[in-house]
Amino acid sequence: MEGPRAPTNTEYTDIVKFLDTNLRQNSTWSVADEYPTVFTEHNLHNFRIIKTPDEILSHAVIKPLLTKTRRAVFKVGCIGSVITNEKHRNSGLSQNVIQECLNEIKKQDCDFAILWSNLYDFYRKLGFELAGSEVSLLIDKPLNVKNNFKILDSNKVDPQALYRIYSQHSVGAVRNLDDFTKYLTIPNSRLYTAWTS
Numbered sequence: 001m002e003g004p005r006a007p008t009n010t011e012y013t014d015i016v017k018f019l020d021t022n023l024r025q026n027s028t029w030s031v032a033d034e035y036p037t038v039f040t041e042h043n044l045h046n047f048r049i050i051k052t053p054d055e056i057l058s059h060a061v062i063k064p065l066l067t068k069t070r071r072a073v074f075k076v077g078c079i080g081s082v083i084t085n086e087k088h089r090n091s092g093l094s095q096n097v098i099q100e101c102l103n104e105i106k107k108q109d110c111d112f113a114i115l116w117s118n119l120y121d122f123y124r125k126l127g128f129e130l131a132g133s134e135v136s137l138l139i140d141k142p143l144n145v146k147n148n149f150k151i152l153d154s155n156k157v158d159p160q161a162l163y164r165i166y167s168q169h170s171v172g173a174v175r176n177l178d179d180f181t182k183y184l185t186i187p188n189s190r191l192y193t194a195w196t197s
């Protein structure tokens with residue numbers, strides 16, 4: 001068994017296959033299309049795997065993001081796509097991979113690490129603490145928009161326009177135009193925008 005370590009270029013396709021098989025069984029799209037700014041061959045140094053010569057056993061990936069707030073700009077190490085092959089669970093593989101991600105996050109001078117999960121006990125053992133919860137809102141009525149806004153239900157909008165609005169937020173990750181262009185290609189996503197004349 002090797003790792004945790006960063007993969008080589010030739011292992012990238014196998015990683016995506018491993019994640020699609022284990023994390024996206026019922027999806028018609030790939031995890032790589034869902035996270036287009038993370039799953040690039042330029043980010044391979046931020047992936048961590050444990051594997052045998054034949055198969056990947058455990059995986060996690062880091063995405064360092066600058067996050068601006070009114071008080072300061074933080075460097076945040078985001079961790080995602082944490083998974084261990086079902087046949088190899090409860091042997092410490094994931095804890096090992098995440099610890100290695102945390103070492104890398106420290107090495108890259110991040111102020112803190114963050115991840116989204118409902119496995120509170122699992123991550124608490126690794127030093128994480130619950131810091132917030134996600135809220136989903138469903139708008140189940142037609143949007144009643146005043147002031148003659150035109151509502152578009154389409155991903156075919158100018159990424160520059162989204163980028164311009166997003167850049168005005170006082171709190172948020174620092175993203176660029178290329179990121180927005182990629183977000184607009186994420187499968188199974190619906191984007192509503194309101195446009196003035």
Ligand SMILES: CC(C)(COP(=O)(O)OP(=O)(O)OC[C@H]1O[C@@H](n2cnc3c(N)ncnc32)[C@H](O)[C@@H]1OP(=O)(O)O)[C@@H](O)C(=O)NCCC(=O)NCCS
Pocket residue numbers: 058082083084085088089090091092093094095096116117118119120121122
């Ligand atoms: C969660 C997961 C990554 C753990 O991987 P693993 O390699 O088996 O984990 P480890 O062997 O390093 O750690 C096992 C420990 O975590 C605990 N654990 C495992 N799954 C857990 C769960 N669903 N909830 C809470 N604790 C869990 C075990 O009880 C064990 O605790 P112990 O060390 O006190 O005995 C694995 O179950 C998995 O791939 N699940 C499906 C994908 C998933 O949910 N990923 C997390 C997304 S945030």
